[in-house]
Amino acid sequence: MATVETDKAQEAREAQENEVLILDMLDRFLKTEVKPYVHALEAADEYPHEIVEKMKDMGLFGCLIAPEYGGLGLSTSTYAKIIDRMSAVWMSVSGIINSHVIMAMTLQRNGTDEQKREFLPRMATGELRGGIGLTEPDCGTDLQAIRTTARREGDEYVVNGNKTWITNSLYGNTLALLVKTDPKAEPRHRGMSLLLIEKGPGFEVSRKLPKLGYKGIDTCELSFTDFRVPVSRLIGGVEGRGLKQILSGLELGRINVAARGVGIAQAALDEAVSYSQQRKTFGKPICEHQAIALKLGEMATRVQAARLLTDAAARAYDRGERCDMEAGMAKYFATEAGLENSIEAMRIHGAYGYSKEFNVERLYRDAPLLTIGEGTNELQRIIIAKQLIERNPV
Template sequence: MATIDADHQQDAGDYAENETLILDMLDRFLKTEVKPYVHELDAKDEYPHEIVEKMKDMGLFGCLIDTEYGGLGLSTATYAKIVDRISAVWMSVSGIINSHLIMAMTIQRNGTDAQKREFLPRMATGELRGGIGLTEPDCGTDLQAIRTVAKRDGDHYVVNGSKTWITNSKYGNVLALLVKTDPEAQPRHKGMSLLIVEKGPGFEVSRQLEKLGYKGIDTCELNFTNFRVPVSRVIGGEEGLGLKQILSGLELGRINVAARGVGVAQAALDEAVAYSQQRKTFGKPICEHQAIALKLGEMATRVEAARLLTDSAARAYDKGLRCDMEAGMAKYFATEAAVENSMEAMRIHGAYGYSKEYNVERLYRDAPLLTIGEGTNEMQRLIIAKMLIARNPA
């Protein structure tokens, strides 16, 4: 993936100008095509079909895909800014491109030339909208415990099993599916592979899950019954590499979730700042009361720190460095900032913050998911500690 560095100042200047143009275009899109419809779509838990079609036209489904495959070839640092801005308006929209791009980048980084040529151009346009099929009913964080099995049958695998909490699985049409190609392998990860699967006989979307927040996006349970997948669809063309491949992809996922946290935390701050200047008690705006001012100061600092951590992780990913520690730090801090800021925004709004008429109620419902998705924050702290020790041996 292309990166910007000090040795290419002219290129850096051009890239910065292009980034500004892209972000300005995105802001206009969010203001006119997303913001006016968020309240209704969220209340109805309705998939935003028209918004998705416009996102396809803008090239957002290909923003990280290399230009040789028809994508925009943007840096992860720019992508994080895109996700930040989208999430400040409606977090659900960012989820539609996140799972898709985790799959696309897994193919781009690990796939065979034939797989890249077959899938990436169609993913860049949004013709194929993808996701990742990892979690199972009895298996979340411990991915090595998955039970979905792909048994070789000639030039196909026959897949049987189930997945849950899979984004883009109802209205999308392709998944990177984590399976056991050798259930007896030891260690277990050596028997795991990633398959590129398109919908067909034996691939059933059994139900869409109802959620506290994160409305309007398809999150479903899937069943696979004698579902046949060509052997040529093993990502990279070799069995046993699936866990390693998807863990690398989850670094990008955690950067995305961190950026979502920044967006939600920023939106909560913006709502609180605006309301605290309008609402008056004891003859003055509540922002002039020390109790409220202290909250605003904390909220603003959280947003800035979260944004800097997210940018640092994104730049490490762009350089091709292992960045599970940086991505974990960003994901952990930014998502906790989203939860804390959404709560403080609700408190600053008082009873109005508990009303569905105000955006802070939605932010309060959306934020907690971020501390769970793409690896719980408890797990992130363990990863941070493990990498800290590994990088600083005694």
């Protein structure tokens, strides 16, 4: 018993040391390779090709993929810290990682051995890079209402339909695509399957969507017209499991979005703390005025609470536990914290916060997306309540 405990303690120390090294490397990368270019790239809504190539070299696209498939095999807790720090510098960069990682982990958790051996090593290097194709023009939160179909013809599926708000779909090359393999099935989820697809004839990127914030990243509308996919690309090899497979991936997605909320909240706090010590009114820095001090105190508390909730959800995911409630709590609270802190930072900056010369204006535009994406915050509260009742029956 003592030997086992010693081994576990050693593993924990090594994991902690590895996390410190990775986060230090990431901080240097963000400081030198991302931060100096954010303002220009964001203003031009330009995809950060050079930054993405450097992220490939760092192995970030394989951060959660198991080492046996060429990935880093990091914990979800470490991954959340990576996304937190990325988002504090530029949230769009974290989005490029997030959708890809959800796709990869959905395959790692649900794919056949052959599928994992064939695709995960290429996903780990970023050779295959993409995301998940879920949302449709008439279907957002209610995924069972999707209309994209995959009709089997021999050894292929023929896909027809449309998707929208799909991240990594213009410059990426691979998607985990949610389709109806049996449109008449009841309940509807029994007719839903997940296909791992690569771009080819019949797959068209219709347009890149203009957005209020979250600039630089490719968010697009897609159309599929008699697009053919080998039957071997059916994730897990059995039809009708697609919704269950992708919902487990969305738990990870919500932890990611929560971490982004933490990063936005932290960045807004940092900007407010710095500016409030430089700006003076009535003969003293505005941080010494009680009205500003109250705002700073609330902002700092939101950041810490959001970070703790996100870490708790990440650790539950790492333990293999069902964590839709924990991920929902983290996503709801942390993204609201990001939104509230961005507004408060703008108020503290006054007119300067409304100027495109300051980072606060970008944080203010990026933050609202987090309360909508990966399941609206209204939906998260419903999930939390349902799980609360289920876990505490009378």
